[in-house]
Amino acid sequence: MTWTPLTLVLIGVICLLGVGFYGLLISRNLIKIIVALQILGKAALIAFVMAGNVNGQTGQGQALAMTIIVADTIVAVVGLALAVQVRRRFGTMDIKALSNLKG
Amino acid sequence: MNNAFLWLIALPLLASPFVYILGRIPFSRAAFRTVRLDGHLVLENPRSRIPAFLALAVMLIMWVFFAMTASQFLANGAQSWTFGSVSLRLDGLSLLLAAVALGLGTLVVIFSGPYMADDAGEEKYYALLVLMVGVMIGLGCAYDLFNLWVWFEAMAVSSYLLVAFYHEQPAALESGVKYLVQSAAGSVLVLLGIALVFAQTGTLALDQIQSAARATVNAPALLAAGALFLIGYGVKAALVPLHTWLPDAHSQAPSGISAMLSGVVIEAGLVALLRSLGSLSAVTPSWSTLLFIFGALNMLLGNLLALRQTQVKRMLAFSSLSHIGYMLLGLGIAVYSGQPGGAEGSFFHLINHALMKGLAFLAAGALLYCLFIATGSHNALLISDLAGAARRYPLPALALSIAVLGLGGLPPLAGFMSKWQIFVAGFQTHDLVVMGLVIFAALNSVLSLGYYAPLVNMMYRQKPSTAVQSGKPLPWIMGIPLVLLSLAIVAIGIWPTLVQWLSAPAGAALVSMTAFGR
């Protein structure tokens, strides 16, 4: 296996995915969870840039990545808005407090 | 006017900000009231009925466009429109989704008139609702993978806000957070899948991907992309075990939104799943196996989890899982056999499920409103609270009975007919495993009666619960959607081919578009 830039990017994407899902699975702080979602989003957008590069349509790949940044940000904003409300109502950011609905 | 469907999409998107802004403008002096909140004096949001009426007007105008779109479609077949690299295409499946979203959306707007009247932030509610309907219609028409995802994400964001609409209630907030995190995680998976497809095939248009996929059977990248689509969109479509957000969100959202979520939003997720997976249909024959596995899991777990619920809305939410299972079964049959029958049955069931589950949530919402919300309480509606409801609230009780008996698949109600169509398609394959699955599905229907029937029974008891005794009367406006939906369910049950003009082209569209038939 040769270390082309492409492999490096691919490894980067996989690492970001790993970090993101690890955060989602382990973290109990709501803010950290939203950060983990953002990391996942970044993995996806790098993947798009890479995909555009692979098939020779770098421009389109980058355009799509821009769109993802916008969409991702909106989700982050909504998530943070909910986090503010959670802090206000529950007095904590621990998602253990957010497990009353079950069964 | 050609391309009426563009207006059908554009109108709600354009109108949504106006609904919000006009709702914020204080037209009367009474709107400037201050209230004491958390020890601070704050200016209360103006309460006006403008957003509700505006939203209703938008919906009614959309019906005009819908009628034009439908007549154009029935006369000339699929229509498409391209602007730069964005292309929209209206086929049978899009028309079906548009009809369901618009139909249920209109009724929910009517229903919400009295239901939301006492809540602050009505203008946000209606603006988001109108937006969500428009976005779902757009989702149905998206014709490339990325565009599809954008519409999907827009739908998701508007629904996050609607689920957490009662943000002062901890439970609603909790369900909103779970919904957001799980959906966002799923949506990232979808993006990765799209990136893989893009890298492999160099295109995002569904038809081009399809021809590229046919050339590269068993390509690992495309297989992985398919798995990512299945799981990513599957979160929204509530496949077991990705369903865990659903019971919380459906039970905590305002009842009109519960109806929309269960009746249209999860089905929109299913449509997005079908579109994406359909373009990869040639890659492997395993897709039908996966659809069967998820279908069986959804039916069984949905029913078993619903069996021991004590809250009405939570029980209905779990039953949505099992109905997604029936649809997956029908779609799996269509993929497996290459015949449109199973898909037609599934889409027929999609329509019926929207009607029945919409009615169930609206009727439960009407009862919730009368028993609790109107008296200023935000308790959850327990099944035992419904005891004796039929005497004071004959219409919601009858409507809820029709809805759940239809969901349980009792003839002559709509739910039976669409299940029947799915079952027939299953037996027409003459395949033992598929026929076994159909029998399994039929036994699941029997199991579901184990929780639907006691609910009906409870409402027709003679001794009323304390909640019923202290309940408020039902606002007549809320009765309108209940009556319309009940009549539709009975009518389709008696004359099952009434909506075939919607379900048959959708089934045909799926089969031709995805070349499931090979």
Place this chain on the structure above:
Amino acid sequence: MTSSVLVALTIGLPWLGALCISFGVRDRSERAQHALAILFAVTSGLAALALLPTAANATILRIPVGGVFGDFTFNPDGLGVFLASVATVVGSLAVIFSVDYMRGEKQLGRYYALVLLFIGAMAGLALTGSILLLFIFWEITALCSYALISFYNDDPKAVAGGIKALIMTQIGGVGLLVGALIVYAYLGGYDISLLIEKANTLPPGVLNVLAFGFLIAAAAKSAQFPFQTWLPDAMEAPTPVSALIHAATMVNAGVYLLARFYPAFAPVPGWTMAVMIVGMLSALLTAIMALVATDLKRVLAYSTVSQLGYMVYAVGAGSILASQFHLLSHAVFKALLFLGAGAVIHAIGTRDLRKMGGLGRQMPLIRTTFIIGALALVGIPILNGFWSKEMVLEAGLSGGPAWIWIVMLIGAGLTALYTFRVVWMVFFGAPRGDDNHGATHAHDATHAMRFALVVLAVGALTTWLLIGPFSGLIASSFGAVAAGQPHELSLTEMIAEVVTAPATGIALIVIALAIGAAWWRRDKLTALGNRLGWLSRMATDSFGFEWINRTIVRGTQAIAGGLRVTQTGALNWNILGIVGGLIVVLAILAMGVAR
């Protein structure tokens, strides 16, 4: 043309009545409710009777629905019109009886609406020519039955009995559903005649599934072995409903189904034998249960299952005529017995046999009519039950193995025993019970009740005279007369056949011995349950089937409750579901590639 209008009236009038009562009158005027219910039920009955002369094996109404729903057809042949007439006529009598029985009940509108809905659906079930429509009507009757069993739904026993009946008949209904699906998938249509004509073209394995699927459906609907447990619990329903649905009509649908499709399934190896064994086990086991039961309506319910067993047995033995003739007799005399029991229960306010006794003096009319019904049930000449039961036994001797016939004879003896016991405990002997509060206030039947009882009692004495036209009706439904299929039988022929048959003499001796034994030890009958010891304990538990039912229900509920743990409510676990799902899907796809 006229007959299609009559078909529409027979089915449509009760449904129209149900709509009128539930949306027009509501609970505003009780008198109007009674009047409307009687009006619609009786006119529907007249329409069904008017169909009798023109009954022919031809499709007279075909509504093309299209798609996979085929044509909705109506095919009022003799068999169908006969069952529709039973449903509407007994239905009318039950409605008339209800005027007194249900007077002043709350939610009377719901009661009448459901009863009328049931009558219409039952007539539809009998008259339709499409298997899909048959299934639809089948399910509607099940729904009505459920709702009416649970009518007094503040009583947990009524609720439990209703859901039990619903679930069990629905599970059986899956057999019919599978059958209908097979017919459409392999033959391309839903017409009953299509199946009967082309059954032999189906692959053998498929035909087996079809035949046994229908047998399961029929057994569940008719409360036959191993589904016999739901009918006794259904006795929580108002008594007119028990008479109508759980004695005279709906439970007969299973027998009707077997008879209707007999020509298609008879060649299936083992099918007729299975049918006979189902009938035999039902007849014998429930007769024993009836012997030890202490609840008046439950005894009648067991007896219904037992008599239905005889009809099923007759179908298996190849005599559709005998089974349908017994169905007619049974519908009349069992409706009579139930309504009589209803009058007794209405008068004294308990169903417990041990608290009755000596009621004959206070209620002479009820006593007389009840005894007429009881004699018909036992099979005493010349009541209708005698002729039909002898025909069943005779058919069994010629068409089935001797050992089953002997068991059925024992069943006839047991029938005589338990019937005698019930009559004795209710109407004769010394008044029993702790304070005997009820019996002293007992009164005889009121007008509407009297009318229904007398009509049915006259029926129990005379319906056997109709064998000539009746056999013509049944025979006409089965086209070409093959071996063992029904043929026309005149009254004199039937009398000659029954009187000369060896089966009759033996059966009468068994019955006489049973009654003699019962008379001899009549003082011990009340405590019969205690004397029989282990047999009694097994019988009250339905020979273990109640235990099986309970285990299945508890098991399902335990699994359902246990699964709720998976809904942890914790966000991290929910995410694990997504990640785990992805891994599993990838694994399945990888396996697909490897293969």
